[in-house]
Amino acid sequence: MNKAGEMGYTVIEKIIQKHTQQEVRPGHIVWMTLDVRSARDFGGPNVVKNFQREYGDQPVEDSKKTFFTFDLSVPACSLKYADNQQICREFARRKGIKVYDVDGGIGSHILIEKGHATSGSTVVGTDSHMNILGAVGSFGQGMGDVDITFAFKTGKTWFEVPETVKVVLKGEFKAPASAKDLTLFILSKLGTREAALKAVEFYGEPVKELSLAGRITLCSMVTEMAGIVGFVPETNDRFLKEIQDLSGVEYMPFAADTDARYAEEIEIDVSGLTPKAAAPFQPTNVKDVKDLSHVPIDSGFIGSCTNGRTEDLKAAADVLRGRKVKEGVNLKIVPATRRVYSEILKQGILDDLFESGAVISNPGCGGCAEGHIGLTGEGETQISTANRNFAGKQGKGNNYLASPQVVAASCVQGRIAGPEDL
Amino acid sequence: MSEFTFKGNLWVLKDEKGNLIEDIDTDQIYHNAYLHITEISEMGRYALGNLEGWRDFPSKAKPGDIIVAGRNFGAGSSRQQAVDCFAALKISLIMAPSFGAIYFRNAVNSGFPVLKCAELETLVEKEKIKTGDRVEIDIGTGKSRNTSTGETFKEEPLSSVQRQIYEAGGLFAFGKRMEER
Numbered sequence: 001m002n003k004a005g006e007m008g009y010t011v012i013e014k015i016i017q018k019h020t021q022q023e024v025r026p027g028h029i030v031w032m033t034l035d036v037r038s039a040r041d042f043g044g045p046n047v048v049k050n051f052q053r054e055y056g057d058q059p060v061e062d063s064k065k066t067f068f069t070f071d072l073s074v075p076a077c078s079l080k081y082a083d084n085q086q087i088c089r090e091f092a093r094r095k096g097i098k099v100y101d102v103d104g105g106i107g108s109h110i111l112i113e114k115g116h117a118t119s120g121s122t123v124v125g126t127d128s129h130m131n132i133l134g135a136v137g138s139f140g141q142g143m144g145d146v147d148i149t150f151a152f153k154t155g156k157t158w159f160e161v162p163e164t165v166k167v168v169l170k171g172e173f174k175a176p177a178s179a180k181d182l183t184l185f186i187l188s189k190l191g192t193r194e195a196a197l198k199a200v201e202f203y204g205e206p207v208k209e210l211s212l213a214g215r216i217t218l219c220s221m222v223t224e225m226a227g228i229v230g231f232v233p234e235t236n237d238r239f240l241k242e243i244q245d246l247s248g249v250e251y252m253p254f255a256a257d258t259d260a261r262y263a264e265e266i267e268i269d270v271s272g273l274t275p276k277a278a279a280p281f282q283p284t285n286v287k288d289v290k291d292l293s294h295v296p297i298d299s300g301f302i303g304s305c306t307n308g309r310t311e312d313l314k315a316a317a318d319v320l321r322g323r324k325v326k327e328g329v330n331l332k333i334v335p336a337t338r339r340v341y342s343e344i345l346k347q348g349i350l351d352d353l354f355e356s357g358a359v360i361s362n363p364g365c366g367g368c369a370e371g372h373i374g375l376t377g378e379g380e381t382q383i384s385t386a387n388r389n390f391a392g393k394q395g396k397g398n399n400y401l402a403s404p405q406v407v408a409a410s411c412v413q414g415r416i417a418g419p420e421d422l
Numbered sequence: 423m424s425e426f427t428f429k430g431n432l433w434v435l436k437d438e439k440g441n442l443i444e445d446i447d448t449d450q451i452y453h454n455a456y457l458h459i460t461e462i463s464e465m466g467r468y469a470l471g472n473l474e475g476w477r478d479f480p481s482k483a484k485p486g487d488i489i490v491a492g493r494n495f496g497a498g499s500s501r502q503q504a505v506d507c508f509a510a511l512k513i514s515l516i517m518a519p520s521f522g523a524i525y526f527r528n529a530v531n532s533g534f535p536v537l538k539c540a541e542l543e544t545l546v547e548k549e550k551i552k553t554g555d556r557v558e559i560d561i562g563t564g565k566s567r568n569t570s571t572g573e574t575f576k577e578e579p580l581s582s583v584q585r586q587i588y589e590a591g592g593l594f595a596f597g598k599r600m601e602e603r
Contacts, residue, residue, distance in 0.1 A: 029582065046460050049460055050594070054594045081458055128448075130500075142524050144500050144502035144524060146528065147531055147593070149594070150531070150594065154597060226494055226523070388449075388498065391472070392453060393454065
């Protein structure tokens, strides 16, 4: 609570306050404690190497708060990744650290599912989309291997308290527009400048009503807005039930102080929102799907930390049920986690996806970093539910970013299309 | 000039139209195909390996050179390699109007100087600084000079934490220093 006469605090400021003794105001650099520190099969071996060089046989600060999550190349599809994963496993055994191995799926999602990342917590990992944890009110932050090594050893990190931008959404949107279209629309409005190096708080009916999956989609792409982390303080009953059932942990609602200070307040009207796609080679290069209907596609990808949850795969299955992926088009689908895989299996979603002609792989990151689902070749056009379409990121092809519904519909049509075009 | 002065030749990261390239992301700096590499000395050859027009940078760069980039340099992934690849080439520092948040921290933590300079866009546009110019950058005071043209300019000086970590020689050394206190 703020003392009488003082300005109130934003969500990020309140979370940091709970984790530091120092005064928390934007621009202050504070040392904060970390509730969870993690490393992946990318970055993880560098962390091990750093740790051994700097700290030798010393223990990690708290092995129960420390995790490895393998999600990039799962199971390892190169010898180097196999070696790197084994380096992490052996280190983990020696230090008593839990490994979510190649069967688990995307680390950030596992931290939510297993109740490690809870509202009000601080979590770091070698994943620049770790800020998706903002979806459950956790201050997640991606960091490089030096930071994470230091976090493993000390349980602390330094952080410059960011300013906060308040984004208020007005109007309402409905199908065929989805949370991904909302996210791309907001991204097109904010670009990489408005939220750069700032925390973002999203308010208004359109975000209040978002499910867990929708919140994850929105918060994941705060990274592409160049923001630090995004929060959606307002909740709905469906989301509360989802997060509690999933994590087994009671969800603690959070809010900014009513007199919190924001760097800026931005209002965005989402009325009449239509399906969107980000064209190569910037996520901010957002266009209406109807204006891209002339673009033929060779492949589709549904998955990633942005759109790999059961709800996302169900949305794709609802479009694909009774339809076939067009001859000559390859649709690749990667569930975010083992839990999601189990759900799509039991709910018949996997069957619909399979019957459409899609390739469905084991859980993980899939295509984003030359993972196990393959790449695009030169001249190939892919439409993907991932979060980045930078040149060369997923092979040499051209990547468009869209919702699961749009990717599914496009794969049926063989060109960029929305679900209403079928 | 303070003890933190670097002298070196500039590389100004421009596109084919002559504009300072903005939003250069970590896949353009150090592609994900090489993420499995953990040896810093092996990373230099991949620096800017996926940035159109700059793929031959590792063969042209000389130790001590200084890079000037557009805003939001190092957007994207958390990979430390995107900093380490420049350290491997012995680049002395990078200046940009702004950096990706994680990239900036990664550089600070490894003791690699990164400087924010709001004037850069104007300086580059007016050709007050260009590739090949010799500059003196004082990262302690933020005062700098283009010795090829005589032009002076300013950067944001290092923050206190950045300075402490830099003086210690990186986050690990800094952490050990804190423990000893």
